[in-house]
Amino acid sequence: MHHPNLTSDVIFGLGFLYLVQLVMNFFWTIRSLKNDGHCRLPSLLGGAEVPVAMWWGLYTAILTMLTAAHFTGYSSPDSFLILLPDWFKSAVDVSVSDPKYFFAQTIAVFAAIILFRRQLATDTAGWILLNASTMFLSLSLTDWDFRQIVGKPDNVPIVGMLFIVGFFTWLSFKKANENDARLAQGLGPLEGENNEKVLVWPDLVYTELIVMIGLTAFLFFWGVCLEAPLEEPASSVKTPNPSKAPWYFLGLQEMLVYYDPWLAGVVFPSTILGGMMALPYIDFNKKGNGYYTFNERKFAISVFLFGFLPLWVGMIVLGTFLRGPNWNMFGIYEYWDVHKLEALNNVNLSEYFWLYGLGMSMPVPDASDSFFGQLCTIIYRESPGILLTLGYLLLLPSLMAMTVFRNFAFRMGFFRFMVFANLVLLMAALPAKMVLRWAFNLKYLVAIPEYFINI
Amino acid sequence: MAKKPNTDDILSKIRKQGAASSDGEAAGSSSEEPATPVEKPKAAPAGGPADIMAKIRAQGAAATAKPADDAPVAKKSAPKNPADIMAAIRAQGAGGTAAKPAKPESAAPAKKTAAATAAPIGDLPPVDEMLRQMKTGSIGSATVSAASAKPVLKVPVKPAKKAATADASTRRGFLSWFSAGWAFLTVTSGAWVLGLARYMFPNVLVEPPSQFKVGSPSDYPLGSVSTKYTASNGIWIVHTDQYKGKSLIYALASVCTHLGCTPSWLEGEQKFKCPCHGSGFYMTGINFEGPAPRPLERVGLSVAPDGMLEVDKSVKFQEEKGQWEDSKSFVDASLV
Numbered sequence: 006m007h008h009p010n011l012t013s014d015v016i017f018g019l020g021f022l023y024l025v026q027l028v029m030n031f032f033w034t035i036r037s038l039k040n041d042g043h044c045r046l047p048s049l050l051g052g053a054e055v056p057v058a059m060w061w062g063l064y065t066a067i068l069t070m071l072t073a074a075h076f077t078g079y080s081s082p083d084s085f086l087i088l089l090p091d092w093f094k095s096a097v098d099v100s101v102s103d104p105k106y107f108f109a110q111t112i113a114v115f116a117a118i119i120l121f122r123r124q125l126a127t128d129t130a131g132w133i134l135l136n137a138s139t140m141f142l143s144l145s146l147t148d149w150d151f152r153q154i155v156g157k158p159d160n161v162p163i164v165g166m167l168f169i170v171g172f173f174t175w176l177s178f179k180k181a182n183e184n185d186a187r188l189a190q191g192l193g194p195l196e197g198e199n200n201e202k203v204l205v206w207p208d209l210v211y212t213e214l215i216v217m218i219g220l221t222a223f224l225f226f227w228g229v230c231l232e233a234p235l236e237e238p239a240s241s242v243k244t245p246n247p248s249k250a251p252w253y254f255l256g257l258q259e260m261l262v263y264y265d266p267w268l269a270g271v272v273f274p275s276t277i278l279g280g281m282m283a284l285p286y287i288d289f290n291k292k293g294n295g296y297y298t299f300n301e302r303k304f305a306i307s308v309f310l311f312g313f314l315p316l317w318v319g320m321i322v323l324g325t326f327l328r329g330p331n332w333n334m335f336g337i338y339e340y341w342d343v344h345k346l347e348a349l350n351n352v353n354l355s356e357y358f359w360l361y362g363l364g365m366s367m368p369v370p371d372a373s374d375s376f377f378g379q380l381c382t383i384i385y386r387e388s389p390g391i392l393l394t395l396g397y398l399l400l401l402p403s404l405m406a407m408t409v410f411r412n413f414a415f416r417m418g419f420f421r422f423m424v425f426a427n428l429v430l431l432m433a434a435l436p437a438k439m440v441l442r443w444a445f446n447l448k449y450l451v452a453i454p455e456y457f458i459n460i
Numbered sequence: 461m462a463k464k465p466n467t468d469d470i471l472s473k474i475r476k477q478g479a480a481s482s483d484g485e486a487a488g489s490s491s492e493e494p495a496t497p498v499e500k501p502k503a504a505p506a507g508g509p510a511d512i513m514a515k516i517r518a519q520g521a522a523a524t525a526k527p528a529d530d531a532p533v534a535k536k537s538a539p540k541n542p543a544d545i546m547a548a549i550r551a552q553g554a555g556g557t558a559a560k561p562a563k564p565e566s567a568a569p570a571k572k573t574a575a576a577t578a579a580p581i582g583d584l585p586p587v588d589e590m591l592r593q594m595k596t597g598s599i600g601s602a603t604v605s606a607a608s609a610k611p612v613l614k615v616p617v618k619p620a621k622k623a624a625t626a627d628a629s630t631r632r633g634f635l636s637w638f639s640a641g642w643a644f645l646t647v648t649s650g651a652w653v654l655g656l657a658r659y660m661f662p663n664v665l666v667e668p669p670s671q672f673k674v675g676s677p678s679d680y681p682l683g684s685v686s687t688k689y690t691a692s693n694g695i696w697i698v699h700t701d702q703y704k705g706k707s708l709i710y711a712l713a714s715v716c717t718h719l720g721c722t723p724s725w726l727e728g729e730q731k732f733k734c735p736c737h738g739s740g741f742y743m744t745g746i747n748f749e750g751p752a753p754r755p756l757e758r759v760g761l762s763v764a765p766d767g768m769l770e771v772d773k774s775v776k777f778q779e780e781k782g783q784w785e786d787s788k789s790f791v792d793a794s795l796v
Contacts, residue, residue, distance in 0.1 A: 332738030
């Protein structure tokens with residue numbers, strides 16, 4: 006079954022995408038001419054003093070050529086040459102189609118956001134990132150498999166959401182940078198100057214009205230253009246393959262790959278909600294109240310962003326774009342083959358311990374034994390995992406209080422610190438279990454299928 | 461386009477005006493348009509609501525604080541933008557803060573006239589009252605006899621309102637309508653609940669029976685998984701010798717033991733694979749990959765007197781509880 010990567014419609018449509026980028030960069034060039042000043046060319050090119058806007062003008066010119074090429078060359082898609090090279094596609098596929106690599110990359114992005122916040126959260130860097138992502142999207146859309154997954158009506162809003170998440174992360178760090186610089190000089194935060202206050206009437210109300218009308222118009226337009234992603238009538242004996250939760254639950258669905266339903270579906274979600282509500286009572290840092298800052302709340306913001314970007318948004322991206330039939334991982338340019346084979350032989354910790362570690366057979370509860378006797382055998386069988394879990398949740402908080410979080414424990418007091426430590430540990434439990442799965446094929450630390458308790 | 465005033469501008473304007481009014485400097489300059497609101501009553505409703513409000517407040521304040529001709533704000537005959545309006549209002553408030561606002565309801569009319577000479581902005585009549593005044597054209601007289609006009613405006617309104625609400629028969633009538641509404645709501649929702657209860661017992665239940673025949677044992681050759689009854693009844697019929705070396709026919713429920721999706725039988729890979737979270741099961745039903753914590757469940761299978769295989773979905777057999785040893789959970793292929 007061969008699907009052409011390019012068709013006339015695709016090329017023509019991409020022309021509009023390039024046109025939008027062209028217009029955006031045209032105005033950016035004008036802005037750059039006014040604001041950005043000059044830079045010196047490398048000596049290889051003569052070393053002349055040129056305005057920075059020249060580079061943007063150059064990029065705009067390239068976009069003009071791309072637009073023209075797409076609007077004129079769409080009649081012969083087979084000889085159209087603006088495509089992603091295959092080596093690039095396979096490199097990207099390899100790097101994202103393994104959860105290990107994908108998770109490592111999300112962590113790397115998260116770390117880069119924190120470490121290079123001063124360089125990344127500037128106007129020019131933000132614009133470069135936006136251009137890079139739109140250019141990546143435009144070029145990737147020339148791939149048939151990529152179009153299938155990104156163009157699915159279900160997934161279109163998620164692509165939009167990624168841009169929105171990126172923008173707001175960038176914006177918050179930009180504002181935090183400004184305030185951090187001011188605070189370092191001994192000035193108050195920018196928000197204290199009342200520069201951004203507007204009158205409710207008419208300024209705010211008018212703005213809200215216009216946004217409301219614009220959003221409604223946009224939703225109408227969207228509803229007309231993209232068909233609702235309806236499926237066949239539901240049946241209890243037929244599950245679509247792959248079967249995906251609503252996009253905002255895909256993080257939870259990914260968690261279910263690693264944890265038992267009662268943990269990933271009940272305990273962890275409630276802990277997330279309860280933990281969020283507990284945050285104001287755990288936080289003892291009085292700073293950063295009502296204004297953007299990073300330096301005054303390094304720990305809080307880093308921990309939150311770790312939970313939000315790699316563990317929540319990252320998992321949504323993984324679930325949306327990378328999980329295919331049979332819940333296997335697929336690259337973004339890879340065909341969704343129902344028969345793709347992935348070996349996932351998983352082993353419980355108790356099996357590791359008894360069968361491989363001690364070379365014995367597993368203790369089996371005797372069916373003729375009393376309920377209590379069977380329970381004891383099961384607990385004995387799973388004792389390594391139970392001890393490990395109890396140690397993780399009971400011993401580690403005290404260890405944390407004595408070592409890395411000594412200052413926190415001192416300032417929070419016993420009860421608050423215990424709540425805090427357990428919330429941190431439960432959040433870390435997801436990546437910990439993921440790493441254990443990838444490294445040791447570990448299925449469950451505590452596996453008591455008899456009573457539906459698996460950890 | 462003029463620059464929009466921000467909060468700082470407004471604040472500074474207010475402070476300036478407050479200072480001006482306390483000095484009484486502005487009194488002279490008010491002669492530009494000494495009594496615009498008084499002399500142009502028709503012009504006022506023509507303006508936007510903001511302008512009207514501003515005018516009203518300016519007048520009210522003029523009436524309460526000082527005679528109209530030397531009121532500090534009267535010079536700003538028609539404030540154009542909200543910043544100016546706010547500034548004007550705040551300036552008046554500042555001008556009159558010395559006097560405590562008298563509660564209009566509790567104050568005696570005699571006291572009112574005295575208080576009105578220095579009453580602050582807080583003592584203004586309600587906005588709708590002022591609007592009505594303005595529209596009927598009586599605003600002129602109200603501002604000319606400013607000091608005395610206000611109590612007159614206010615006092616009659618409240619008692620009239622109280623008299624209306626104190627009417628016992630009206631309240632009782634209202635209550636009866638109220639209770640009738642509640643009764644109607646109760647009856648409606650009661651009927652709705654009954655209808656819902658009825659909905660739980662449908663006339664026809666289109667559900668496959670839990671006991672049904674699936675053909676002769678010879679229809680299921682060794683090493684095969686039949687998906688014939690999966691879509692209709694939610695079971696696979698498996699004939700294999702991989703489980704403990706015996707050639708057995710058994711029926712597996714097509715419900716994943718992780719979260720209850722329906723796995724697919726992949727003939728090429730010889731495994732059941734769940735599309736929801738990737739759990740995998742061997743042909744025997746034993747779980748080996750993904751998050752499923754326990755094997756698929758068997759349902760009852762037996763040979764009926766007529767030699768056909770009969771499935772009984774009302775019973776379940778779980779491997780981890782040792783129930784697969786139960787003879788009702790399989791049919792020994794060597795015996796049939």
